[in-house]
Amino acid sequence: MVLLTTKIKLLPNMEQFKQLEDTMNSFNRACNRISKISFENKTYSKIKIQKICYYDVREEFKLPAQLVIRAIAKVAETYKINKKTFHEFRLDGAVIYDERILSFKGIECASISTMYGRINIPMQISSYHKGILEGKRIRGQADLILVDGTFYLLLVVEFPNDAPIKTEDVIGLDLGIVNIATDSDGKAFSGAKINNLRKRYARIRAKLQAKQTKSAKRLLKKRRRKEQRMAKDINHCISKQIVDKAVRHSSAIALENLNGIAKKKQKSETVIKSQRSKLSKWSFYQLQQFIKYKAEQRGVTVFFVDPQYTSQTCSCCGYVAKENRKTQAKFECVSCGYVAHADYNASLNIREKGYCQLAERRSA
Template sequence: MITSVKIVTQVKLVPDAVQAPAVAATLHTVNGLANWVSEVAFVNGAPREYELRRHTYAYLKEQGLGAQVAQHVIKKVRDAYTTLHANIRAGNLGKPGSKRRRKAESKPVTFRPEAAQPYDDRCLSWQYDARTVSIWTTAGRLKNMRFACSPQALKVLQQYRKGETDLVERDGVFYLIAVCEVPEAERYEPDGFIGVDLGIVNIATTSTDYQAAGRHLNRYRKRQLALRAKLQKKRTKSAKRRLKERSRREARHVKNTNHVIAKTIVTEAERTGRGIALEELKGIRTRVRLRKPQRVALHCWAFAQLGDFIVYKARRAGVPVVFVDPAYTSQQCCECGHIDKKNRVSQSLFTCRNCGVVAHADRNASRNIARKGDAAWTAGRESRVPATP
């Protein structure tokens, strides 16, 4: 059975002077009606999708929505409540009775006027050669609407696009975000593992001596933090708008940095025929106790995003990935295996109290992670010993 990796491909819509108002009005209309459906769901205790459809479908049709679009609006609302309840059960909105949780439970889910609206193939069709789309709007079907994207993105769309596509507006610009299912490459048997130590001072350090320094990113975040503080003091509408713009800009910058790092690590593993060993850091923010300045750095640390990027790029390339326990990787000597808290002299210096090895602390940790990855892979493989007759 061939498995696939789900990725999203974003293209920019380029509507003309007549098409742009129709697209904007469509988004505002469907999200306004989604807010009405959300109120109905809230009053009725967020029923199942079929029951919610019974309460709302006829009214949505009366407001001029097509059958498919009305179904998507109802499903979007139902999915939003499913996500809300999952976050509540997981404790992501605080403990029972907390202010944040009470606020989330006391009012209906709301949608911004520019929020994403899903489209299926009945509401949206693609003409790849002409780089145009035909899309449903409240003003009727709009044909020959141009879109722009890179040649690589166009190739992925042509070969692997499957499922729904979201229409979204950001800063007055319209985008289509399409789901693509890319087949995984066949996973090979690794000749050893590359250990990846994730951190804040150094974003990623590998056992092959590749190091992605976090100096530039940390300075960028510090500068953005100071600018946000200045804007927050103003409390004006323009300041709030600028805050949103800066927040999105910072997120894009961090995302691009993580993409570059992930691609470098996966390419090195594929070239050398090795696998990748990553630390299992889930829940680290709740496990560690830090001073206030350190908390800011920890909560800005996008280690989960970097890990996800490495995993999906590795799956596309057929590179094996294992997750290992990070316990004592920074205190254990990669040469003799001696574990001592005093071995970690400083953030960057590791000196073994047993054998005297001196090394960069992150490189030492990455080599320990590589060894653990090799052991985990060996332990997880199926036995090749013939069965006893």
């Protein structure tokens, strides 16, 4: 079973918008009050916090009982991560709903509990959302969020996995800056377009930041979200193509385990400032997660392998040396003379490590 989060736009009228906004503000003020009580009493357990402040918070903020419970749970969850500092919540932070205070009438209307009672709000459902929601189970909690003056529901939907495919091959995938991804069949997904756009956006950001006006700050926020949407769309397209290929060829997918890669690169004296910027901005982790969940849905196995020396190792003879990597694009083995595109050579090494994991799994 795969869990997917989908973002549904709500279409409240003016009165309903005000009711949702008031509820959101009260919910997060309640979170701040609960957080203060929890921190002062050094009490971080959901049940213990509830015993201390449930009735007082409900009376003070006029919230329905279950919204108070969800506010307590939200605070308790954040203190699981860090108990050393006081946690403060933005007034427009997400409101956490569960099945007691959120239900659906078909797939086009949501019944949402507010501090003014239940309200029925139409949802904007596209053909994409219909394909996701129809016949699927909406699981657990849902978040009500406010983005640029628009309310959305973040719903978690259960998807059944396809039957696992019989793996006959492995596709290795190397991630990089010039080419966002290169697979072991030689297919490269160029990053030239996105890098040029990022350079242009960086120049625009610099001009807006220099102005330091309110309107400039608003534009900066809009542009940041535009860049995020663009990167997300590209990652979706790349991941879909890779998983489709894996299904067609009955292949597993081998990816580099890139945990902490940005920090490692930033510490390296050989990485210039522009490269550090690109490494920190591109969503490699997001791309890998898209590949992972799409693969799980289609029954494709994904292996995460150690990326160490994949760019310095000759995929032909196995000789490892920094000198093998002549330039960003060119790989030439100083031992056997093998020449290839550097990203393609790295993808072959990643594929080989994927084969090793596949063999281990079969022998287990």
